[in-house]
Amino acid sequence: MSSTVTDQTTPIAAAGPDRPELQQAIQEIVDSGLLGMQLRVHDERGEWVGSAGRAELGGTAKPPTNGRHRIGSNTKTFIAALVLGLVAEGRIELDTPAANYLSEFDLDPRITVRMLLQHTSGIFNFTGEYYPDGTVVPGIVWSGKEWVDNRFRTYRPEELVELALAKPARFEPGADWSYSNTNYVLARLLVERVTGRPYAEEMQRLILGPLGLTDTVAPTTESDIAEPHAHAYYRYEDAGEQHTVDVTRQNPSWISSGGDMISTTRDLQTFISALLGGKLLPAELLAEMCTPRPTGIPNMGYGLGVFVQDIDGGGRVITHNGGISGHAALMFSTPDGTKTMTGALNYVDDAAQSLAVAFQQATQRLLNQVFGPGQAADPTQSAQPTQPAQSTN
Structure with missing residues (x-):
């Protein structure tokens, strides 16, 4: 993995009225039911940042335009980039059975490292499985009063891994695609096994440090978020009775490395732009990361830690969004990393995920x-719809 990083200075953010749209x-x-939102857009017109709504219930202040927030499953893109960095160093092989690295678990020997990053392992999702016929198989408790x-x-x-492996697999390894947080907890443990260091230290060595992402952390068990937020x-x-709690x-x-990281819109912009601009991974590994596996599912395309999404007007973006208990993050970029949109949302979450449709x-x-106007589509890639903000994503 290259540690060379280009100059990270960006144009001074324009005031909100300059981009009223x-x-x-x-x-x-925000009006769809969220409490507040921060947005950062970096394109040919420079960089624009703004916020709307409120930073907290009962207050009047807007969210800080570069406030720290929990990024949920955007964590998966960081984890995938970290694993691929270790692949570049020759310490991990994508098509080697994961069991070769993690012998303490009873993993199906057909499951490869690639399948973990691609969500094609079939391993039960420890936050619960939702089947097309309406069947729900619960995992750990992550909602309600409990x-x-x-x-x-x-x-x-x-x-978390042991809980998941005690449940039946969703399908045979490599036979289908299903989003599972367990895959990325295994990826974390794999990183720690091959390096002998906590994954947060490896994240700092290979990604956060080289890119200067000083507001991004992997908290693991730490409960606080540094101000401002x-x-x-x-x-x-x-x-x-209804109860609303500040969480x-x-x-x-x-959620572990399925979605535990904290970041800002600026750090997310720097990360996704550098990643897709080829500053973190060799070209062949970046291409693998951004190539989705055909699944036969309409509008679905997942590579290794990212979604590939077509949008109206022929545009294409590389993305991963995520939410965790009242915080959510957006991260979108053109495939070359030159145009990006990153966002942070704060809201009142609930078990029914009642804001998901309006938000989407x-x-x-x-x-x-x-991203819509003027973006050329790549007909060799499949697409994936925008992911709603939710705790398991």
Whole structure:
């Protein structure tokens, strides 16, 4: 992995009124039911940042335009880049059975490292499986009063893996695609096994340090978020009464490397631009990362830690979004890393994920506005729809 990084200086952010269409778009997203939103767009016109809504319930201040926030499953893109960096160093092989590195688990020997990063392992998702016929097989508790009361509990990543492996596999390794947080907890453990160091240290060595991402951390069990930040909330019902709790502070070990990282819109912009611009990985590994596996599922395309998505007007973006208990993050880029959009949302989450549809519709409008015109499609790639903000994504 190359540690060479180009000059990270960016144009001074324009004031909101200079891009009124962007300010209006994020206001629409807030109006769909969210509490607040931060947005950063970097394109041929320079860099624009803005925010809308409120940083916390009962307050009037907007979210800070570069506030720290939990990024949920955007963590997976960092993890995939980290694993691929170790592949570049010759310490991991993508098509080697994961069991060769993690012999302590009873992994199917057909499951390769590539399948973990690609979500084609078939391993049960420890946050629960949802089947097309409506069947739900629960995993750990990550919602409702029970989660709120125990949100500072520490889970060991091995504990999450063992829970998942005790459940039936969803399908034979490599036979299908299904999003599973367990894959990325195994990827974390694999990193730690081959390097002999915590994954947060390896993340610092290969990604955060070289890119100067000083506001991005892998907290593992740490509950706090450094200021400035907007607040996240969770709503649940108990004995017929609705309760809303500030869950900004929580122990994210329940999701582990499936979604535990903290970042800012600026750091996400720097990361995705550098990654797709070829500053982190050799060209052949970056191409593998951004090539989705055909699954036969309409509009679905997942590579190694990223989605490849076609948008209205012929545009194409590389993306991963994610949410975790009232915080969510957006990360989109053109395939060459030259145009990016990163965002942070704070909202009142609930077990029903009642904001998902409104959020997805508003985000799609914003996505088309930023990336739609003038972007050429690549007919060799498949696509994937915008992911809603949710705790398991």
